[in-house]
Amino acid sequence: MNSSDNGTVIRIMVVDDHPSMRMGLIALIQGQNDMDVVAEASNGEEAVIVYEDTLPDVVLMDLQMPEMNGIEALMLIRKKFPEARIIILSTFDWDEDIHLAIQSGAKSYLLKDASIEEIAGVIRLVYSGESVLPDVVAKRLEECSQRKQLSEREREVLEYLIKGRSNKEIAAKLYISEETVKSHLKSLFLKLQVRDRTEAAITAVRHGIVHLE
Helix, strand or coil: CCCCCCCCCEEEEEECCCHHHHHHHHHHHHCCCCEEEEEEECCHHHHHHHHHHHCCCEEEEECCCCCCCHHHHHHHHHHHCCCCCEEEEECCCCHHHHHHHHHCCCCEEEECCCCHHHHHHHHHHHHCCCCCCCHHHHHHHHHHHHHCCCCHHHHHHHHHHHCCCCHHHHHHHHCCCHHHHHHHHHHHHHHHCCCCHHHHHHHHHHCCCCCCC
């Protein structure tokens, strides 16, 4: 077992459905003198059971897994153990995933390409009771929050914009004037932090604000 200078050892559980990723994380964490991996699981269902058996201090949880994903496992664990400290670890920096993870009680959201120094640092902060988001993830969450402020009418205009409709066509479809369409577009561009129709369409699809049929 590892031990730090003050004798405190953070007991960690690693959850990932890819054996090579899981083993790699475990090896890296075991290299920290104040951390010890006490449990592992290969999917969300297994994670819920193993958590209850071992009660680790901190959990590193993959997001996309078979049987049960990381968000579902996180919610089930925290329903029974509200004090559970769970860090979501994902390949994806999709805004909705980050938002949902934090809303569901994750203490942090890390990308899998983060360095071991960053992962270890976040584990220590979460263990000490803090919630922490790396700058890149915090920025995504802030952008997501801004986009959620779109009005229903703005979303309708955005949907037609993505379909390639002109201002005149959008106005006819929504029974509003072209000037009103332009006003909605101006507001949309500001909220999405884009400069034109093309950027607005790309941003909307990339971040899941509007889904292509």
